[in-house]
Amino acid sequence: MEKIKKRPWLLALPLSVAATLAFAGPDKPEPLPEEEIKVEHLTPPDGNRLYVTDFVFNHMADGRVHVVDGRAARYLGMVMSGFGALTTVSPDGKAIYLATTYYPRLYRGQRSDVVEIHDSETLELKAEIDIPAKRAQAVAYRSMLVPSSDGRFLYVQNATPATSVTIVDLHSRKFVGEVQTPGCWSIQAWEKGHRFSTICGDGTMLTVTLDDAGQAVSRERSARFFDPDKDPIYVHPEMIGEDRYFVSYYGNLYKVSLSGDKPAFTAPWTLLEAKDRTQGWRPGGMQVTAMHRASGTLFVNMHEQGYEGSHKNPSKEIWAFDVASRKRVARIPSNAAVSLAASQSDAPLLYSLNPEKGEIVIRQIAKGYPKVSTMSGIGETSVIMEVR
């Protein structure tokens, strides 16, 4: 070190020799301009903005939501979401909502649960709202954290494991109430009014109506519309207007219309033909279905040789059904997906997520469902997607 200190020019010698050799001629370019650091600002969502919920199972304290441009197959950014967060995106795509849990010393201290609102263009935190420390630390299914259709309230599924729903006023950004929903699970928001239904363990629906202050003014139990022992339904809903579609473990499709005074139920129909049944085809996965609303096409994540306990298995194929005619219209190869999403934009796309690889296969929703691209490395334990 002593010698080098005394002769610092020795260090520069190899570089200067190289530079001289490379730029010896008269065509030496102008030096690069000086640069400054800026922060990206996303363009408004275009209908193919994907929000991928990743609960990083190996170290759950720092979950995240990955933001992806589905059409360009480009990673855009991330929102941090804490421990086992419930996540969703506002209907207009402008805000990302989370319900999550923090401890002051990472894993110890007083638990605090909050709703967070993140801006979907800056991916910055806009607001934090304290809620009771009982929100469900559950897989972020579509029906666990749900805004009212007019954007006024946000409904949060609770479990202690006693079940209830927290009501947050998104205008005043305050917790305003809690509704007990014993024995019932999931939040199915109505298109009209401040009303939601929840699926109960006896096969009925409980419908709760709120007043303008977010307080429950009525609770009505429906007739039994499915048999949880013989044909349990997934709580992930597909929505066309006021109609909700639920698929069952054994491949039946239930339609519930959340309109008028109370839910109206249509008799379920089977997605399976006799041959499918022989081969043991069943729905499976986490986000087991997706809906392209304009064409009324339902996509279902399917595996064969199903058995008791296979209801979360990844798919071998994705089956497409025309909901109006109740006919299967396509069988699409799958990337061992567990979750599906469909965009509603012009030239819509079908997304299928394989959580082991963090891989999303992107296909056109068009004849033959041609593959557009494959993205990989989207998170560590990504299981749920939304698209706006």
Added chain:
Amino acid sequence: MDFLKLLDRFTERRTRTVAQNASRRGFLTGVSKLLVAGAFALPVLPFDRTNSAHAAGGHGAAKKKAEPTETDCDYWRYCSVDGFLCSCCGGTMTTCPPGSTPSAVSWVGTCHNPADGRDYLVSYNDCCGKTACGRCFCNTNIRERPGYRMGVHNDINWCMANQSSHYHCTVSVIVGLEEGQS
């Protein structure tokens, strides 16, 4: 606090008594009425089980020549486990790793023991208070149902009622015989 006391009543000792005196369905129903579902560990992962072993019936079980041990997913009492086996995390089938805390609530599976031909009720308690162990992930969902049947639901963190709800790993504790077994 009343609720926590209620939970305490239903852990271990009480659970054992109730389970032994009631059918599985009766047991779960009773538990559900008290809003204490039995059960277990965290997020249930929908991973590609073709790559991992399963217990219970050997659905898609990994190819193994030796008898499964307590660190193998296809060991009989893991028939409905979903999470990291505490046996690989410094604990055992029935003990939590050092410094972690057993969950106050859990969910229950029914598993067949090939050694004695009996079906047992198994409580899948989580060990809580540290981050995920990350070792020996096993995922079977036999008789698992959505949250409207909370007592047999596992897409949820069963450390939820603990002072620190961080999920670490899962133990599998025999709490009685299935109805009609002796």
